[in-house]
């Protein structure tokens with residue numbers, strides 16, 4: 346069966362650990378002088394329906410480091426599901442490229458691409474999920490603490506795509522997960538339902554509240570993301586009001602462990618979900634985290650595309 350990287354719950358915990366170990370190895374190899382060209386001659390097609398800095402650059406650079414190349418296919422070029430059906434896009438691209446990375450609005454669209462592609466498909470963010478981000482996040486936390494199991498991860502803000510993937514990553518890697526969102530902005534119950542058995546079998550503690558102080562209490566990792574995700578721009582004014590008490594700032598960080606670190610997937614809206622003081626402070630790992638997109642995704646590319 347074709348292997349894709351679409352949702353973290355499609356993978357076993359053991360396989361995700363293997364990816365993480367491979368990311369550590371590839372990062373070391375890169376820093377020691379360069380990666381082996383294990384993807385020589387291979388091309389990754391990158392389909393973007395939304396803007397990107399990190400995802401676009403880290404995938405393209407990652408392919409280059411591994412001896413291959415990447416092709417940027419922006420929103421005006423493909424018209425996924427509009428100019429042409431998703432199935433036809435998948436079939437045509439499969440004849441040209443050896444892997445597809447797609448950033449889409451509707452999560453079903455990345456699943457549909459995978460269903461019709463004969464090459465591996467990677468989810469580079471959908472409205473529901475951001476699994477590549479979570480792998481880079483786990484790599485960052487692992488590098489810092491030397492472990493993942495038993496740590497507490499607190500997510501402050503919107504129960505969005507990054508929150509859901511973070512929850513699943515925590516279940517897969519054995520970290521307790523607490524989330525504080527304004528009422529009505531929780532991770533939707535219908536998105537939790539398919540991963541409920543994973544959450545239960547993982548044995549992690551999962552807490553959802555509206556109180557940021559409660560969520561960050563004794564946390565090892567404090568995470569936040571934008572209050573207005575791509576595609577939600579029309580809700581901006583309302584969201585900025587609803588989320589105003591959910592800022593990661595120095596007062597909030599006093600509730601976390603003194604050794605806690607701060608993560609943000611970026612782009613950050615400084616002065617909204619995070620203050621400059623915290624984003625640029627000693628506890629912040631946000632730029633190491635951004636760099637780790639490169640190394641975590643190389644592991645995914647090698648696993649899916651090398652023979």
Ligand code: CP
Pocket residue numbers: 396397398399400401470478610611612
């Ligand atoms: N974190 C992240 O995915 O960043 P981009 O939207 O810039 O790719």
Ligand code: NVA
Pocket residue numbers: 470505506507570571573574575610611612
């Ligand atoms: N939740 C954000 C993440 C950006 C990387 C969004 O979907 O826009």
